[in-house]
Amino acid sequence: xxxxxQPEDQVNVAEGNPLxxxxxxxxxxxxxxxxxxxxPNRGLQFLLKYITGDNLVKGSYGFExxxxxxxxxxxxxxPSALVSDSALYFCAVRVPNNAGNMLTFGGGTRLMxxx
Amino acid sequence: xAGVSQSPSNKVTEKGKDVELxxxxxxxxxxLYWYRQSLGQGLEFLIYFQGNSAPDKSGLPSDRFSAERTxxxxxxxxxxxxxxxxxxxxxxxxxxGTSGYEQYFGPGTRLTVT
Numbered sequence: 001x002x003x004x005x006q007p008e009d010q011v012n013v014a015e016g017n018p019l020x021x022x023x024x025x026x027x028x029x030x031x032x033x034x035x036x037x038x039x040p041n042r043g044l045q046f047l048l049k050y051i052t053g054d055n056l057v058k059g060s061y062g063f064e065x066x067x068x069x070x071x072x073x074x075x076x077x078x079p080s081a082l083v084s085d086s087a088l089y090f091c092a093v094r095v096p097n098n099a100g101n102m103l104t105f106g107g108g109t110r111l112m113x114x115x
Numbered sequence: 116x117a118g119v120s121q122s123p124s125n126k127v128t129e130k131g132k133d134v135e136l137x138x139x140x141x142x143x144x145x146x147l148y149w150y151r152q153s154l155g156q157g158l159e160f161l162i163y164f165q166g167n168s169a170p171d172k173s174g175l176p177s178d179r180f181s182a183e184r185t186x187x188x189x190x191x192x193x194x195x196x197x198x199x200x201x202x203x204x205x206x207x208x209x210x211x212g213t214s215g216y217e218q219y220f221g222p223g224t225r226l227t228v229t
Contacts, residue, residue: 032215034217036220041222042222043119043206043220043221043222043223044206044208044220045220046217046218046219049215049217051215090158101146101163101165101171102148102160102163102171102174103148103150103160103218104160105157105158106157107157108157108158
């Protein structure tokens with residue numbers, strides 16, 4: 001079975017500082033990995049994904065993530081945080097060709113960026 | 116273009132009543148998913164439709180839950196004899212296919228069972 005762990009319920013960072021939101025996964029097979037962001041009372045918005053190729057993936061709003069196969073991690077990063085980045089972030093995994101094709105989500109990490 | 120839409124945005128119902136939640140996916144998307152987001156359980160997969168294939172119902176929590184997708188487009192999630200533990204935000208997502216495609220989520224329906 002596949003699983004995703006986001007070890008931090010909340011991450012606090014000052015505006016202008018770099019941010020990291022951690023994600024580790026457990027799957028059998030090569031994973032497809034995704035990051036989504038959720039603003040209050042909104043659905044999930046896609047940020048970026050890793051399918052194959054370069055381990056460093058760049059996405060929306062200046063976010064990037066690095067796929068590390070040996071550490072089974074896919075941490076989300078941004079060089080300089082904005083107050084408007086404050087939201088709930090979800091990491092998700094899918095194993096290609098698995099029976100359901102559904103996403104398995106981590107528990108979410110709340111990012112708080114303070115001015 | 117238009118994104119995934121869901122209705123109603125909020126639904127309050129009494130325990131024991133049936134409810135129907137609607138999802139309109141992005142036009143042309145062949146895959147449609149239902150998820151449930153609740154405080155205690157996080158985001159859980161419920162059911163998945165792909166084209167004309169039989170749906171994957173492996174995530175449905177009980178036989179009170181069912182879903183259909185008519186004409187390969189609109190989907191309805193039905194919960195019969197609602198219970199308080201069914202209170203959650205129900206999210207619908209669609210994607211152009213399955214392999215490697217990201218899913219686009221609707222705003223969700225907040226269901227409260229009193």
